[in-house]
Amino acid sequence: MGGYILRRLLSAVPVLLGITVIVFLIMALIPGDPATAILGSYATPENVARINRELGLDAPLWRQYLIWLGNMLQGDFGQSFALNRPVLDEVLERFGATLILAGTAFVLCALLGIVAGTVSAANQYGWADKTITFAVLLGISIPSFFLGMMMILLFAVRLRWFPVSGMWPIYGARDAAALISHLAMPALALAVVATGVVARLSRSALLEVLRQDFIRTARAKGVHERSVIWRHALRAAMVSILPVLGIQAGFVLSGAVYIEIVFQWPGIGRMLVDAILRRDILLVQGGVVFVAVCYVFFNIVVDVAQSLLDPRIRT
């Protein structure tokens, strides 16, 4: 097991190096530079050259890359010039906010999805199955940002049950209740599509398992039906549901970008969008590399979890 994990970790190194090269090149090659973004209408060639010099962007590309990579390996991600603070501070703070949002949405989609899928499969073609299938189809079809805006209009503007945007109240205590009231709408909006996907796949995974011999055996020896479904069948089906959850974790994380903009959640997706528009090179690069590291790490964790459930994968 230890050897397997080590192999997976080692294979991630070239992937991450490749990502640093790609993100660096993309930021270097897209038209428009930070100086133009800072100066706007006042971007004369003379002013642009002055700002580039002061930001250290006049060195050759390969040198800029090596300096950046070298600093990063020592834990120095540089300074965001648009926000005037260390990139790492900003990224960590923003990533924390995204984790809270995406994490909540992930837990919601996993729980609701699996339960809905299981109930659906257990009552195949019954009314519960039909209702759930319909709801799931609806959920998958609504773009999350649109759903988010509708939720704001109904629950925040009209009913005033929840605040419109942000993560914490501007005044007042920063306690769990405050966080939950700010988190409820964005997390739900973010979870809806993923819940649909998880529900559909859990349903089909479970249906497949329910046709197998050991289920018939269990039923034949008189195991309670509830136990058959929730204990025997679901457990076997989890092997094919888990990788879907891994993919949905990625989906929820990337889908958070839209939700973070609509609900002004101070997460890393919104940070990256703002940073790209402002050509905040170091912040974009640092943010992307950080997210990439997390993705690679999540993938390894999912693979390891899967290999624990199904030892055949480990070879």
Added chain:
Amino acid sequence: MSITRLTRRSLLAAGTALTMALGAPAFAQTPPNVLVVGQIAEPKALDPAAVTAVNDFRILMNVYDGLVRYKDGTLEVEPALATDWEISEDGTEYTFSLRDGVKFHDGSPFDAEAVKFNFDRMLDESHPYYDTGPFPLSFFFSAIEEVEVVDPMTVKFVLNEPYAPFLSNLAYPTGLIVSPAAVEEHGSEFGRNPSGTGPFKFAEWRPNEAVVVEANPDYWDGAPQLEAVVFRPITDASTRTAEMLAGGIDLMVEVPPVALSQFQGDSYRLYEQAGPHLWFLILNAKEGPFADKLVRQAANYAINKEAIVNEVLEGTAEVAAGPTPPAFAWAYNEDLEPYPYDPEKARELIAEAGADGAELTFYVTEGGSGMLDPVAMGTAIQADLQAVGFDVTIETYEWNTFLGEVNPGLEGKADMAEMAWMTNDPDTLPFLALRSEAFPDQGGFNSGYYSNPEVDKLLEQARRATDQDERARLYKEMQEIVHEDAPWVFVANWKQNAVTNDRVENFDLQPSFFLLLDDVAKN
């Protein structure tokens, strides 16, 4: 059965959470005497010398003062931290008497040394705090040769040539005076620990949440009515609108035109103010059909500016008549009429110039500061020009890319391009974008290569004149010539807008587009 139990438990938890949220008081009221402002973005820094965005200026103008400022409701300068000034005969020496007894928020005194520190920090590369930059707009003060401390309360600026816009540049946020003691204490972190002399003191900056400033009870111009102002960055316009409707903010700037109808009722107040802004089309006067003045005039006749302003922009702008926005009341030529919408006349001029069916390449941007609704406006303009017989191809670029294409000049690439400028002095735009010596290869913004020796002469003279009436006469003459020569299509002057709820009093927008809150009250 473990999963069932888990589900039940989690359902219970979710239910509890929901009940707690529902049971909480409605999220509506902002506290009395605290004004919550919906901003369009997170500020970069609260160091006036280091920032360029209007969004940041909105906070800075309430924390700092300059030597001079704009008179309420105008773009004319009046005393602020300087009580009075003298300009030498040749226009190269400005001597300011400073206000006595003013202290920075950190307790250090405001004096001539502090003024010198501020300008040396921006302009002198050997200054010990030059490295707290970069200072992107320091070229506003590039005419300064030296700042001399005459006595503790008198400071003299020596310019390397006469430069009439100097006073209004001092009123611009880049000229706001910061506390030298605070810069010395915080160094490059000064932008997050600001200290000025303004009506509000910096209190707290919670990244991506809010900047909070508190009343300065010792303000030299009278303590403000409000106890505090909270600036919240809400980048998405629809979300900002929703926050205003839900009562999460008290004042919202840059209301999207489509959202204006939401705020018609009694519980809101809408404000509008035309500013020193011009939205125009740069025409390539060097080559192609627009090298002919008749065709440039034809374009001005062909485009239905009324329709753009009223339909596309929903009345958030006014039709522009010439190169100088009417907000510069003292320098604006009242006799100038906008080119009327007259497609017949346009067709005649085109026929006279033999430019029938000419193919035009039109650069359009997707967005950008002051660009309003550039894609929709570009499409309307394209349709109007097609209607009089041009064949117009639009090329659309993202803002930074667009500037990279347009600023180096349109030659060999395009016949026309959208552009917008917001300036603080009638000198700036024509001087940087209409003179023969402002061609892009000479570091200017004359991307359409317009050249008229008469205009060059008038602009040079106006820059050297120190008398405002004399300057006004020169600018008015310049506007007449430029109107006739039509190097641009003059399209629109943007009106800035804002909404407050009915608890906010004494608020007004300024033609400078600055947000001044020292007299505002809220119950």
